[in-house]
Amino acid sequence: MTLINSSDVTVPVTVQIRTPTPPQEVFDVIVPIDLSLVFTGWGPFPGVRGAKNQTGAWDAAGQSRNPDLSDGSTAAERLTEYTAPHSFAYELTDFTGTMRHLVSGVRGEWTFTPDGEGTLIRWTYEFKPLPGRGLLLRRAVAPLWRRYMLDGVNKSAREAERQREQGQRQR
Numbered sequence: 001m002t003l004i005n006s007s008d009v010t011v012p013v014t015v016q017i018r019t020p021t022p023p024q025e026v027f028d029v030i031v032p033i034d035l036s037l038v039f040t041g042w043g044p045f046p047g048v049r050g051a052k053n054q055t056g057a058w059d060a061a062g063q064s065r066n067p068d069l070s071d072g073s074t075a076a077e078r079l080t081e082y083t084a085p086h087s088f089a090y091e092l093t094d095f096t097g098t099m100r101h102l103v104s105g106v107r108g109e110w111t112f113t114p115d116g117e118g119t120l121i122r123w124t125y126e127f128k129p130l131p132g133r134g135l136l137l138r139r140a141v142a143p144l145w146r147r148y149m150l151d152g153v154n155k156s157a158r159e160a161e162r163q164r165e166q167g168q169r170q171r
Helices: 023-030 134-170
Strands: 011-019 048-052 064-069 076-083 087-093 103-115 118-129
Touching (some): 023 134, 118 134
Antiparallel strands (some): 103 118
16 A cells, blocks of 8 residues: 555655766665664754664565664654666655654655766655644744755765775775
8 A cells, every 4th residue: 555645735855965976876875775874863853773674685665674763763664666776765654753743654765867977866755744734744844854854865975975985995
């Protein structure tokens, strides 16, 4: 069952960044990245300590895991799309922290578009609000969440660049 369908009213937040690293290399680093390296927390949002109960290598639709957050909360995450080296998407549900009071779930999608010799990385996070929570999400949570996302996408791109440089030094 799909979390979000065409009749749902959602609150999307999108961020993007450019990196000189080619799409295939960026995809190969970001999709299986250690979440604790890039989602260290920002403002009111907790960091990610890791993931538990992961099924598979996070390289095929249907695989799942439970992100473990620094405030002790968790969620259920399921990979819904995997199109190497272009994009991947996932859904988050069953939040145990504050988000459980605001959303029934979230759809996240990362895309990797060629940009000259590098990549335009775009990350969209689409909140599916609980009844009566849309305005609160749109006005209060989304602007803050955008900052959290910018921090995470920047750290992800830097990690891809770091790994590329390290690989070039080893050649």
